[in-house]
Amino acid sequence: MTGQVDVLVVGGAGVDTIVYVPELPLPYADSYSIDSGIRTRAGQTGDFVALGLTKLGLDTHHLDVLGDDPEGDLVRALHREHGIGLTAIPQPAGTKRAVNLVGPDGRRLSLYDTSRAHPGDRFPEETLRTLAAASRHVHVAITQPGAHALPTLLATGVPLSTDLHDWDGENPYHQPFADAADVVFVSAAALADPERTMRRIAERGRAEVVVATAGAEGAYLLADGELTRVPPVAPPAPVVDSNGAGDAFAAAFLYGRLTGEPPERCALFGAVAGAYACTVPATRADAMDREALVEQVAEASL
Incomplete structure (x- = not known):
């Protein structure tokens, strides 16, 4: 990577079998x-965030561990195809993979192969620091070795975001990510009280904005101490799959x-893109x- 990029995505590379x-x-x-x-394709949470950012015109780079295996080759090919910069650290255990069972209504059940990652996995310190320092923003997936990367990323002073996915608000593994990020995304699916969890995230850590996505019910947005509901956006085509919507x-x-938009507008962008992903x-x-996003946001704003 040369020069500054808009977003460095850390972690979350892998392959899913659908x-x-x-x-x-x-x-x-x-x-x-x-x-x-039954199909296998590259793309887990970090890959999809990197792809989404790139399609929206942001210069994006992805850092993660990958195996020297057919699954790793699929991930590398995905990045080459879409022009996403990739720094792949060798992973002897192999590339992360999962099996996603998808029902007729688009709901998903994911089975993650945790044997491909270990608590001690780390990114090379100098590589991580150099890539982060050359980025306007860093998005950290909660996969290993992202947890070990947090102190170094915080030391660079680069703004951070993370997605806690289906956190229940209690699992201690997720807490360092929630505490470190300036922007925190979380699914409301496992939260008994989304507002309580969102406010606790903001009070405990650095978060300026917390978003809890709620699927077809829209989302919750906490910004400047005020909680607002983000209404759902009608998908532009039939819903076939919720995979990747978050x-x-x-x-x-x-x-x-x-691009300088206020949080409420950012949340509308997210709702529109999430609805599209379900199709x-x-x-x-x-x-x-970007063209489709701007067009559909304009329609949703009428």
């Missing part, structure tokens, strides 16, 4: 026939933030481009 199932939860049976096929929301929100089959790695 299986469309007749229902979720899936009842026990000896076997199922999957007429839609990553799309985060990417579009960050696009708005880095994209999980077997494809795709994201909304």
Whole structure:
């Protein structure tokens, strides 16, 4: 990487195998026939955030560990295809992978192979510091070795964001990420009281903005101490898959933030991009481009 980039995405690279199932939860049976096929493609949370940012016109670089394996080759090819800068640190355990079961209504159940990551995994200190210092913003995935990267990233003074995904508000693993980030995204799915958790994040850490996404119900936005509801945006096509919707929301929100938009407008960007993501089959790695985002935000604002 040479010169300054807009966003450095740290962690979250990997490969998913997508299986469309007749229902979720899936009842026990000896076997199922999957007429839609079983497909493996590159793209986990960091990949999708990097892709979303790039499609929106932001210069993006991705740092993570990758194995010397077919799955790692898929991740490298995805970045080459979309012009996303990639610094891949060798991972002897192999590239992270998961199996996503997707129901007819687009809901997803993910099975993560945790054998591909270890608590002691770390990025080279100098590599991390150099990449972060050359970036306007850093988005940190909660995968290892992101946790070890937080002190170095904080020392650079570069603004940070993170996505806590389906955090329950209690699991201590997520807390350092919540405390370190200036912008925190979290799913409301496992939160008994989203507002309470959001305010606690803001009070404990550095967060200027906290967003809790709530799927078809929209989202909650906490900014400047005020909690507001972000209404849902109607998807532009039938909903087929919720995979990647949160990553799309985060990417579009960050696009708005880095282009000087107020939090409420950023949240609208996120809602529009998240709705679009739900219309994209999980077997494809795709994201909304800037022209489509601006057009649909204008329509949603009428």
